[in-house]
Amino acid sequence: MGQYRTHVFVCTTGETCPTQGDVEGFVKYLRGEVARAGLKDDVRINKAGCFSQCGHGPMLVVYPDDVWYAGVQEADLKDLFESHVRDGKPVERLRYRPGVQGANKKKDAK
Numbered sequence: 466m467g468q469y470r471t472h473v474f475v476c477t478t479g480e481t482c483p484t485q486g487d488v489e490g491f492v493k494y495l496r497g498e499v500a501r502a503g504l505k506d507d508v509r510i511n512k513a514g515c516f517s518q519c520g521h522g523p524m525l526v527v528y529p530d531d532v533w534y535a536g537v538q539e540a541d542l543k544d545l546f547e548s549h550v551r552d553g554k555p556v557e558r559l560r561y562r563p564g565v566q567g568a569n570k571k572k573d574a575k
């Protein structure tokens with residue numbers, strides 16, 4: 466087992482995700498919930514660069530579960546935190562399943 470049970474990456478410095486939602490606010494909210502739940506030793510919320518899935522954002526990835534989320538909105542964060550980060554149950558309605566491996570940028574995304 467690594468240093469954290471759950472490691473969440475939020476795409477905050479790519480070219481499109483930060484234009485599709487308040488991703489810095491997502492990080493702040495999730496870090497706050499982690500602290501409130503007493504999970505600071507178990508869960509790490511990190512800012513991340515582009516996942517090469519531009520245009521599908523805002524995007525988050527949860528490891529070691531290897532669960533990817535797309536189109537996450539502020540209103541989804543409570544569910545995402547409580548169901549997946551806290552309780553270990555992925556939020557199926559937000560899962561990203563593009564059906565192709567590797568990079569998958571939308572054509573109109575930079």
Ligand code: FES
Nearest residue numbers: 476479482516519
């Ligand atoms: S900008 Fe977020 S995946 Fe590229």
